[in-house]
Amino acid sequence: MYEKSIIIAIDGFSSTGKSSFAKRIARAYGFLYLDSGALYRAVTLFAMENGFISDGSIDVAGLQPFLGDLNIHFEYSQKEGRSLTYMGGRNVEDDIRTLQVSGCVSLVASQRYVRNFVDGILREHGRNSNVVMDGRDIGTTVFPDAGVKIFMTADVGIRAARRAAELREKGEECDLAAVLKNLQERDYIDSHREVSPLVQAPDAIVLDNSHMTFDDQMLWIADILRKKYGLEPIADEG
Numbered sequence: 001m002y003e004k005s006i007i008i009a010i011d012g013f014s015s016t017g018k019s020s021f022a023k024r025i026a027r028a029y030g031f032l033y034l035d036s037g038a039l040y041r042a043v044t045l046f047a048m049e050n051g052f053i054s055d056g057s058i059d060v061a062g063l064q065p066f067l068g069d070l071n072i073h074f075e076y077s078q079k080e081g082r083s084l085t086y087m088g089g090r091n092v093e094d095d096i097r098t099l100q101v102s103g104c105v106s107l108v109a110s111q112r113y114v115r116n117f118v119d120g121i122l123r124e125h126g127r128n129s130n131v132v133m134d135g136r137d138i139g140t141t142v143f144p145d146a147g148v149k150i151f152m153t154a155d156v157g158i159r160a161a162r163r164a165a166e167l168r169e170k171g172e173e174c175d176l177a178a179v180l181k182n183l184q185e186r187d188y189i190d191s192h193r194e195v196s197p198l199v200q201a202p203d204a205i206v207l208d209n210s211h212m213t214f215d216d217q218m219l220w221i222a223d224i225l226r227k228k229y230g231l232e233p234i235a236d237e238g
Contacts, residue, residue: 006031006229008132009139011198012152014102014186015159017209018134021152021217023082025132028218028233029225034125035074036135036142037105038085039118041096042072044108046087053104060111067117099167099174103182106189109136115196137196139204148224149204158210159183 008025010018019035026033047053052063074083084093095101108114119142125131126143133142139149160180167174190198200206205224209217225231 005126005128006130006148007126007143007146008148008150009143009146009201009204010132010134010150010152011136011139011201011204012134012150012207013154013156013159013198014183014190015163016152016154017162017214017217018152020214021209021221022132022134024214024218025221027235028222029132029231030130030234032125032129032131033083034122034131034133035083035085036118036122036133036138038074038093038096039072039121040109040114040135041101041105042085042087042092043067043070043114043117044101044105045092045096046070047108048101048104053107056107058107058111060113064113067113070117072121094170097170098172099179099182102186106186106193110189110193110195112195115141136190136198139201140199141196144201148228149201150207150221151200151204152207152209154208154210156180156183156187 010022012018019037023033025031047058047063052059072087075086076083084091085096086092122133122142139146160176160183163183164174164176164179207220222233
C-alpha cells in the first residue's frame with residue numbers, strides 16, 4: 001500500500017520530455033498524471049481563438065473575466081490509452097500542441113491570474129491522490145512540499161531537434177531554426193518572468209537527459225522511488 005499523497009513534481013525547460021516522463025511514471029506506479037502545461041496551453045488556445053492575443057500582447061482585462069467559467073479538464077481515453085485535454089465538451093488535445101500555441105503560451109502563463117487559475121485546478125487534484133505533475137513551477141510554487149522534486153534539462157539543440165521531429169510526425173510543417181528560436185525565447189521568458197519564474201528548487205534533483213533514453217530515465221527514477229518510499233513499479237510503463 002502506498003503512502004498517502006506522494007507528490008512527484010517535475011519542472012524544467014521546454015521539450016525536455018517532462019510530460020512523456022511524467023506519464024510513464026504515472027503508468028508504472030499507478031499515480032494520477034496532471035499535465036499543467038496542457039492547462040496553460042488550453043487557456044492560450046482560448047485566448048487566441050477569442051481575440052485576446054494580438055501582436056505579441058494579451059488583453060488582460062478582456063480575458064480575465066472568462067476564466068471563472070472556463071471548464072478545462074482531463075478525460076482518460078481508453079481507445080488512445082492516455083488522458084486528453086478538454087475545454088468544455090471539446091477535445092483540444094491536438095489543437096493545443098501546435099507551434100502557434102507554443103509561441104504564445106509563455107505570454108499567457110506569465111499572467112498571475114492565469115497561474116492562480118491553473119494552480120487551483122492542480123491543487124484540487126493533489127489533495128488526496130498520489131500524483132505526478134510536470135511544469136515550470138510545480139516544485140517551487142504549486143507543491144513546494146512535494147516529496148520528490150526533479151528539474152529536467154537538456155542541450156537546447158537536442159531539444160529543438162526532438163520538438164521538430166514531434167511536429168513533423170504529426171504532419172505539421174516546421175523549420176528547425178524556427179523551432180530553436182521559439183525554444184530559446186520561451187526559455188528566456190520562463191526564466192525571467194515576474195510571477196513564478198522557472199528556477200531549480202534548492203532540493204530538486206537535476207536530470208539532464210540530453211543523451212538518455214526513456215528506459216534510462218525510468219531506471220533513474222525507479223532507484224529514487226525505491227530508496228525513498230520502497231516503491232516498485234506495479235505495471236509496465238512502456
